[in-house]
Every structure is written in C-alpha cells, then in structure tokens.
Amino acid sequence: MNYAPDFLLRAYRTMRTIRAFEERCVVEFEKGNIPGFVHVSAGQEAVAVAACIDLDDKDVIASTHRGHGHCIAKGCDVVGMMKEIMGRATGLCKGKGGSMHIADIDKGMLGANAIVGGGPPLANGAALAAKTLKTGRIALSFGGDGSANQGTVLEALNFAVVFRLPHVFVFENNGYAEGTAASYAIGAESLTERNRAFGLPAECVDGIDFFATYEVMKRAIDRARRGEGPSAIEALCVRFDGHYIGDPQRYRAKGEVERARAEQDCLKRFRERVTAEGWLEEEALDRIDAEVAALIDRAVEEALAAPRPDPATDLLSDVYHSY
C-alpha cells in the first residue's frame, strides 16, 4: 500500500499522543492527581489508531475500561480528557464519568465501558441507526480477549451478522484479562476461528505492526461502508503496564514487560519502518514527540487548574433530559 506522508504523520502523532497521555496518567495517578482506578493502554496504540484513523466524527466507536487510546484515536480533545480523568467540571463529561466512563458523543465516541462486554451490543445499535438512516456511517467496537467470553459479546456477533450491520468488532488480544491468560479463558484454539464461525469475515493480525493492522481494519471498514456487513478482527498486542495502575503483575513472567517494551513496541516499529522505507524523516517524528509532550504538559496543567464540580448544581443534574 502507498501511504501519504500526511497520513503517516497523523498516525504517528496520534500513537505518540496516546503513549504520552498514558505514561502521564501513571505519573499523575501516582502523585494522587487522578482518583479512582485507571487502566492504561500503553503498548496497544497501533490497534487504536489503525482502527480509527479512517473513521470520521460521525462514525461511532464503543470502547472499554481501557479506553483512553480509543478516545484519542477517535479525535477526543486530550485536554478535556485529562480534565475528565481528574474529575474536573470542565472535563469531557463534566467530571461525572471519569476514566472508565469517558465519552464524547460529538466525536462519535459512545463511551468507555466499565462493564466488560458492554460495548459491542451498543455499537450494533449505532450500526443499525446508520443502516436504517442510510447515512453511510459505520460502527466499531473494541473489546479485550477477556471480553470475548462474555455472552453479550457473543450474541452481539450473531446479531450483527443477522442484520448485516456495518460494525467492525475489534478484539485486542493482549494476552491477559486482569491476571488470567487469554489462552486459559478462551477454550477455543483460536479466537479468530471462533469469531469466523459466527458467519462473518474474521482475521487475526499482529497488532504491534501498525501497517498490517491498518490494512486489515481498512478492509473491514470498507466492507462495512459498502453495506456488506460486519467483520471481526483479533489484534495481538501487548499491555505494557499492569491491568490497572499499581497492579503488581505477579502473574507475568520475570522480564516479560521489559522485553516487550524493548522488542514489541509499536511506536518503535512504526518509526523504524517509516524511516527505513524513507517515508518520513527522524526529525519530523522528533518534532511530533516534542509537540505531543508539550500538549500533554498543557493538558495536565490545565486540568490541575480546572474547576471542580459543585455538588450544589452538578450532583442532581444530567440524570434525565426532563423529569
């Protein structure tokens, strides 16, 4: 495939933004600036970006508890996100949602989801709306390897096939659901074969390779846009951090994370490829790194300065449109 420099720069910038955002979340969490519990997606950036880069604001994604990367890839404002994750009144959800429920309807981001398997049925709905209203939009849902065993996800697959919904199911297989191995919890030999048996095209891709992942996503998205129905993509990837920030990760092998960071970093791979192919210069990438770092600094700064919600006005509002 031929990639325009502009596309490559955009992909890199988004991946880098996610990485920097997530790494900063860890820092701010440890400083006590982020309440609650937070799941970061560092290491999985290529999947989020490959899945979302061809989508526009009117396409819809449904995300997971590990949703920051999906948000950023879908175009959510990182300053608004950081404010939200810090529980500020001017956050994307006025501080009412937080990391696990961050959403931005205007950007077609139908919410993180703290319920494993909560998203795919909802993305079916967005796809159904697109199909019924003939908008040409598509929906895409994210889920982990663990989510694949949730009944809601399995029935959502069948439902999408029956109605030929323009819905791309993305399963990010990072090998773990909390501290349980994907290979233990998925009884099937292959998640992709199991997905395919539901009657939709299913593929498995190396989610560390942005380009391979992008090509698979593109086929599925184009297919959905042409009205040919759903697809399921399993993207093999690596979670650089614990399940949540602070997870001691005793269930992982010694050195596993270090090795992964060294050898399976999708950002490094991207950089190597685009410079080796002569598509982009190192300097352009470095410039992006610097710009992203500044953006994240600004996001944190603004978030820390942002007002906190006021219980007197904010606790009881937004439950209903009218009541």
Place this chain on the structure above:
Amino acid sequence: MNYAPDFLLRAYRTMRTIRAFEERCVVEFEKGNIPGFVHVSAGQEAVAVAACIDLDDKDVIASTHRGHGHCIAKGCDVVGMMKEIMGRATGLCKGKGGSMHIADIDKGMLGANAIVGGGPPLANGAALAAKTLKTGRIALSFGGDGSANQGTVLEALNFAVVFRLPHVFVFENNGYAEGTAASYAIGAESLTERNRAFGLPAECVDGIDFFATYEVMKRAIDRARRGEGPSAIEALCVRFDGHYIGDPQRYRAKGEVERARAEQDCLKRFRERVTAEGWLEEEALDRIDAEVAALIDRAVEEALAAPRPDPATDLLSDVYHSY
C-alpha cells in the same frame, strides 16, 4: 451397532409415552383441563430418548420450555407430571411449577426452564459437581435452535470447554423458534460448525433417526464419562405442533406439518427399522402402544381427581429452606 431387544423396547416405550403424553396434553388443554400455556414436543421424541436412555437417575439434565419429553425420557413419573401440568397438589412440584417449570430433582431432572438459554449454565454446574466430587456422573442440557443465540448459552459452551466439564449440550434444531426460522436467526452457516469452533467436538445428526442420534449421543456421553470434556450435538428434528398449543402457525408452509407427520415421524421410522431388521415384532410394539395408552388414560384420570393446592398452606411454603 447391536441393540438388545430390551433396549429397543425401552426406547420405543419411552418415545411412545412421550408422543401419547403430548397428544393428550393437547386434548386436555383444549378441554380446559390444563391451565396456562403449554409447549409440546411431539415429533422430537427420538432426540429426548436417544439423549437420556443411557443416563441414570444420578446424571442430571437441564431442560427447556418444551420439556415434557425430556422429563419422561429421564424417568419422571407421568402421572406426577400430568398432575403437575394440571396444577394439582400432588403433582411433581405440588402444582407450583406447571409445564414450564416441571422438575424432579430425585430423577436428575433439574427443571424445564421458561427462560430460553436458562438451562446450559445450570447443567455446567451439575457437571462441575460431578467432576469435583468425582462421582462419574454427567450432565446434559437441552436447548432449541433459538436458544443457541442466547448469550448465556454461548458463554456456557466456552465455560464447559475451559473446565473440561462432563456436559453434553444438545441443540434440538426443529427449524423454528416460535415463528422465526432457525436459518434466519442463526447468522452462521452451520450451528454445528459454530459450536465446534468453541473448542469441543460437535456433530449434527438427523434427529428423526433414533439410531443415528443414539450413536452420536453415546459417543458424547461416553466421552464425558471418561472425563474428556463436553460435546455439542445438533439434532435436526420436526415440531409437529405449534410453538404453543393453539398456535395458528401461519408462518409454516401449507401442508408442511401434514407432510412432516407423514414422512418425518421418528416413531414410524423406528418401527419400520426395528421390524425391517427383524429386531422386534409388530405385536410387541402394538402391545406397548396399548399399555402406554392405558397409562396416559390413568394419568389423566388420576390427575383430574387429584386434590388442588390449598392457598392457606401452600402459597407461602417452599420459598426458603428456612427463613
């Protein structure tokens, strides 16, 4: 395979008992002797009997809203069943359950189930108990083609594989879920392939052919008993009656039911085969028919004469073991 005459007589008697029971349910329902709504399984007898004939009381089945046949095949007392279905105090469940919730724990019959997909997770539990306690027992669940799309069933399949549970999943594919075609609601090309993709042996069998069905069941049951884990069997069969008694069945083709009754009757097939092979005499079978007819007459007679529950004592009892 070699079938002992005794086995064949038992199989025939059980199938005939189910048929006669179901046909009589229709009559008694129409007379107003059976309250509520009732789903009969006439036409599907071979599956129930082939699945249960090798089980003993300590093995457990979980059934469905269309459960009379499973009950009878599992050895439940037909008099007690008829009383239950008529809501009598001396029924199998003291009249509290009715057709859709009939159960007999002593016979390893863990209940019909008015919730589509309710049974397979429960049968996993029975199988888990057998495995943990090393009793050598197995569990078997029934479900329709429609139930196969329920998330609870799909996740139960995976769960059984993960724990290698001695659980045989039987899907009775009678082509319809109420008035919806199986081929419409199951997006997959093949339910059996979909089942197999979960990582367990899956087979599809002609459920009108008792012998074919029995052989498939036997393999699965033996496998479970040997501790080799679950299997899934799709049995293609025909529902002779409506979804419920009184269903106008407008969704079926003209003449479809008549043709099925004439050409796809598992009892007729059984008779033809056993007499053609010279395994049994017509007379022996006729004698069984007569005995079964008498049994069903007696069941109805006793049920009609049986006492009704007394709200003063029966309404509030049996909610808890202690409270």
Place this chain on the structure above:
Amino acid sequence: MFSESRTTHPGGKSSVKTYREALNEALRQEMRRDPTVIVLGEEVSGGAGCPGERDAYGGVFGVTKGLLPEFGAERVLDTPISESAIVGAAAGAANNGLRPVAELMFFDFIGVCFDQIFNQAAKFRYMFGGKSRTPMVLRATVGAGFRAGAQHSNMLHPIVTHIPGLKVVLPATPYDAKGLLIQAIRDEDPVIFLEHKLLYDLKGEVPDEPYAIPFGEAAFHREGDDVTIVAISAMLHKALAAADELAKEGISCDLIDPRTTSPLDEEAILESVEVTGRLVVVDEGNPRCGLAADIAALVAERAFHALRAPVRTVTAPHTPVPFAPELEDAYIPSVEKIVAAVREVLEA
C-alpha cells in the same frame, strides 16, 4: 370514559378500542409521523425466514400486528433470541438518530439483558455529563393471572423504578395506554413501558388522534375523602371494584393511579392524604423494596402529620408466582383484601 387527570384529552373523534388496539394505534401513528421510530424484538412481526406468512404473530400478544406490512422489515425487525443484543441495539441506535421501540416480550426476561438497561441506557446521560440522549422505549408485558408460572408472571417494576435514569410507565386503561406510549416514544429518556397481560382485551373510549400523556401525572379515578387508595396497572381495576363496593356502604375513596412510577406524581398522593388522612397502597409486585413500600414511605415521611391511621399496603406475598390457579389467585391482591385494608385503616 377517560380517566380523569390534569391532562386534557384531545378533541376530535374517539371510539371504543382495546388496550391492545390503543397500543397498536400509538405505534402506528408515531411510526407514520416520525420515520426514525423503529420497532425491534422477538416475533414483533413473526415469520422471519419462514416458508409461510410474515406478520404471523405481530407480537406474542398482537400489539405490533400490521406494522411490518405497513412499514417494512427495515423498521420492524424480528430478532434472534438475544435480549442483551436487542436492548443494546436500541440504546446504541437511540444515541444515533433513531427512536427505537424495543420489545422484551415478557419483562421476566430482564435478567438476561439487565446490564444494557441499568448500567448502559439508564446511565449514559449522567456518565457522559449530559451530552447523551437515549430516546428508546422498552416495551414488555408484566403480571400474573395467566397461569404462566414463576418465570413469566412477575411485575418487577420496583427494580426499574429503583434505577436513576429510567422512566417507568404502567398504563391501566386503553386511553392511558395510547397516550403514555406516544409520550414514551417522543420522550428523550429511556422509558420502560410495562403492559399488563390481563389488560390487552380491556376496552375503553380512546381518541382517534394522537395525544401524549405527560409522565408524572396521576389519574384520578374516584374522588372521596375517607381514604386514599393508590393502585397501578391491573390493580387499578381491583381497586375500582373495591371502591365501588365501599361506596355502597358510604365509604368514599380517593382512587389514584400514578400511571408512571418514575417519575412519580408525589404531589397527587400527598395532597390526597392531606385530605383523607388514610392510605392504602395496592400493588401486584412483591412487597420487599417494592412500590407499595415506596409510596407508604413517601407518605410517612412527607404527610405524616395528616395521617390518622397506619398506612396499609396490599401486595403479593414474598413468594415467586405459583402456577396452580388457586395459588395464583391467592397470590394476586384481591378486591376483598383491598376492601378489608380500607376498613382496617378506617377503624384504626
């Protein structure tokens, strides 16, 4: 006769319709008016993929009959037996330009899709800081009396009334059925719309034109000052019979049907009790953390000084719904029990 309420019903012609027909008309008229209204669920038409007729059922109780022929399979979707997928599809579609009316057939099936209702649809707006709109209706049948046993006869309205973000509607008359369903479809919030299976054949005068009954406005079915009776859904009719019987003895009841349990017309109940000083709440649901307790507590907290006698609740017992007719009949609150409760609070 229309139920009296603060809502004035529309002018124009009216005719006698069943509760079923009133619901069907509401769906039909809203689907004509608004192309974004769709219907989905199991057997909402029936016959999908089958060799025989389509629209073979039109819903298991016939409420959606005729919608498929008029609006086509793009707007009337027969689904697999996958309730989480049904509710999720409705919730997701509602956030993306449709106004789905999903059917759960029996509300007892809530157990296989409750997450999509209470954690997703109900909470979107709040979790998303007010930016989401989820204009979906979830229709289902509730209630005992059909000899359908423990898994097809529950009310379960308290469970959804408990959940912030949901609106909960239980029409008791054909008039209310039509007006409340139209409101439910036009409403911007997720609405749980519960139809009592014993009411489908109930007849009443219903305007032919579309009209919407606002939520949170009770209907006043009898006026009186001896005692306040609050009753909803099928229980309204038992309470009406009880009130009429009591009227013969000169006992006059203020009979209120809240029609929606969330929002609840608290003022109507409190104002009535201010006058009568006595309250009987009738509800077919189970008693613990139920609707009757909810209303009793409201009054004990906010109209205590007006109360001249203990509040009395008349509910189903703390048991599943039994199958045998004798037991089921004893399970459901009866006219006699309501009459007795009223007498008790008058004597107290």
Place this chain on the structure above:
Amino acid sequence: MFSESRTTHPGGKSSVKTYREALNEALRQEMRRDPTVIVLGEEVSGGAGCPGERDAYGGVFGVTKGLLPEFGAERVLDTPISESAIVGAAAGAANNGLRPVAELMFFDFIGVCFDQIFNQAAKFRYMFGGKSRTPMVLRATVGAGFRAGAQHSNMLHPIVTHIPGLKVVLPATPYDAKGLLIQAIRDEDPVIFLEHKLLYDLKGEVPDEPYAIPFGEAAFHREGDDVTIVAISAMLHKALAAADELAKEGISCDLIDPRTTSPLDEEAILESVEVTGRLVVVDEGNPRCGLAADIAALVAERAFHALRAPVRTVTAPHTPVPFAPELEDAYIPSVEKIVAAVREVLEA
C-alpha cells in the same frame, strides 16, 4: 468490641482482624471443615494460565488470597469473564452436592447474570415444590467512595432484597463479616453476600474459632430512647459517628444494624420504635423502592401508633454514582445529614 446482638459469640481466643481477613478466615475454615465448599469467580486466585505466579491476586480485594495454595485448583476456580456461566455453575452445582461460593467481583455486574440469580437460583425451591436445595453464596463488593464511577459503585441490595427466594447479607464489621459468611456457606438457601469496598481494611476483634451468626438478627450498636436509627453496611459507621456526636448533646440513639435485609429483623426495628417513637433510616442505596423506604413503610404500617414524628430516610439521591470526589462525597449519606435528620425528627 463485638457488635451486640442476640447471638452470643463463641468463647476461645480472638484477635484483631480486618474485615478482609475475617472473610478470608471464614472461607478457609469452612473449606477445611467441608470438602464440598468450593470458590469460583474471576481472579479468585489470579494467574491462571499465566507465565508468572498463581494466586497473584486472591480476589481483586484479596479476600480469597491463599485459598488456591491450600485447596488447589479443583476447589478454587478462576473463571473466564462469563458471569451468567459463573452463577449458573454455582446454582447447578449447589443442587448437586457442592456448596459453591461464587464471586461476582463487583455487584454492579449483576446485570449480565441476573437471570441466573433471580429466575433460576432464587426460584428453584418454590417452582420445584420444595424439592430443591440451592446452598450457594454469591459474594460481591458494593458501594461508593472508591472513585470508581457509575458502573462500579452501586449498592443494589434493594434489587435482590425484592426477590423472594434470596437471602441478602451486608456485614458492617469484621466480627459480622466472619460470622455471617460462615452462616451463608452453611445455609441451605441462595445467599447474596455483599461486602462494602470501603470496609475491607476496617479492624475489629474477631474470634479465631468458627462461628455462625443467624440471619434475621439485627445487631444493636448503641442503646437509646430518643430516636431509632437503622443503618446497614458502611452506613453503620456514619450512623455511629452521628450517634456519638448527638450523644454529646444528650440525645440518645438506638442504633440498629439489621445485618441481613432478607430476612429482615422486623421485630428489632418495631420494638425500638415502640420505645423511641422516632425513626431515621440511613441507606447508601438509591431512594426509590429502596431499603430505607422498605423499613420506613414497615414502621408506618406496623408501629404507626408509636410514631411521634415523620419517618426520615437518609439515602443517596436518585442519580447514578458520580465520579468526581466532590460529587461522590455529596452523593453518599454523610454524618451531618444523619445528625440533621435526627434533629428534625426530634423537633417535629
């Protein structure tokens, strides 16, 4: 100090333990005593199939830590994320000779498995005419205060209290945690066992020997005759603080923790109100069809003549649980609100 109750605690040694340790000890002792007790759920040990350590979590809150090393993978089962399968397996196994203790991690996940709880486990015994036994425990964490947002912070105890056939337990102290969990495991009925996530580190004196606290017996934490306060789970501790503050002003509260909402120790509450004539119910759940309303209604119906003031309920508002700390803190009933409610009923 043990909570006072009609149950006498066992003799023998005791030591200071956290709520978490008390629960862990209960599980361990029962598993030693009875080989049919098994534990299953997500991450109950952690590390299944992984290259690193097993028992890596021992439950996300560490309650089941150490069980896998002691009892092995046959009795401590890490499951896929399949809650209906987990609950179904527990219910089916309970009917076939095991006493499963299933863990739902967060009770907010009830939505994906509610059918197996309320239509299956809860109803077996009744539907089957008394022939079934379902001795299973479903453990889960409840409650707000963890900044975990709308889908991980609910109470939801009213929803299960509503369901006939279930028992519902919410221990508030380490002593109660151990004794009630042992009772839950030995109980022949399905028990929903709800642990408040803010209590896991709470310390208290707990007997080392096993002991069972019967269900339906309230604990009396303060004695007084000015007002009855009923509070459960984490709210007990807010109510204790409120009672202590009020005591300084000479206001004496009768503070009752029902410990189990089903069965509910109605007598303890009614007897107390007979003396005090005043009732404040504190509950962290949402208000509509909630536990506070349930108890308020009980008193309005059965102890009305003793009541000298309106009942007051102090609950969360009718909103989802917000994420931001300021909002979440305002969501949870506070000591100040309890104190104010008591003052109000005393002044009324």
